[in-house]
Amino acid sequence: MAQFTPYDESVEVLGAAVSSFMNGISPNFKNKILEILSHNGINNPQVDVWYSQKAWLQSFLEISNEVGGSTLFAIGKAILDSAVFPPNVNDLKSGMASIDIAYQMNHRGGEIGYYKLVEFDELARTAKMECKNPYPCDFDRGIITSVVRRFKPFDSIHTLVELESTDKSRKYGAEESVYIIKW
Template sequence: MQFVPFEEGIEVKGQAVKAVVDGFSNFAVLGSAYLLDEGIGTPNAKGQAHLDLEGWYSQRSWLLCFQQIGKQLGDGLLTQIGMAIPRSVQLPEGIRDIYSALKAVDVAYHLNHRKNGRPMFDLETGRMVEGIGHYGYEPVPGQRKIISLCETPYPCAFDHGVLTAMAQRYESSARVVHDETKPCRKWRGDRCTYVITW
């Protein structure tokens, strides 16, 4: 299901939160207003949200921001915000192709969230903390195809954008399709399935 945190007290890094403003592109002021409406950031002299990129913000508030954007402006904008994520967030090292890029999405996801004051992925130990779900990674042997089973509290359209941006960064012809034969979080399912081909 979308927009509902799996656990209370989870926080999101400011770099990721900034993707809302980036996703609005030329209408960043509007994106900023959605953040401020949910208590994210502080208004600057122009009334726009000032975000501490190294700071941490409530995941619950960020999800409420997504919910309002989706309700008022639609899935297209949520997809655009998702596509801004890979440009904004900390990514693990060693990404060299579409396979390593899509495998790294789950690590990056956990790196940019924290629980009890600690990032949910430790780069030194490789330890991942549960509490926010996962971006799956299943390459199909002998085919240029990867299946990603996403079980996160984020909107389906947002995750579609994240996967598209990561895939197209390394394979410009990559296409991400939501598998309509499977459950969808938009319709109260607990996960969505995306098929990435190139």
């Protein structure tokens, strides 16, 4: 399944996720993003209201076309920057595994896909995350990057999150994308 196309048109996304979306936008683009959201039927997003995932994904597509993938990456990072994690999420492995829990909690009404930690090697400081969902790859990379930065060991200076193979990703019509993570 390609990016920007919901698996099920009845799926809804919680307004808290839509609102935190705005945290990733520079003030210069905020009005433009609100205009795009409104154009797709999401007016003045409220944290406790459910919105059509299809409308939200259409907004992502317009943002991608008008402002680019870097903005989608920033939005992905911002969503997790404002997230509250359960007390048992206190290291990188549990933080990465919690991405899917948060994803499932912020959607309802049908099939939405998943985020799955498929490899984690603490000694080599590498991991792989499989993402099968309708969101853009740049957005997912932002989410994963934010979690890695938040929960990496204190002695890790650099982080890297990149697509395993750009020709076998949702960007190019594949069912899922796999990210290589290093810290």
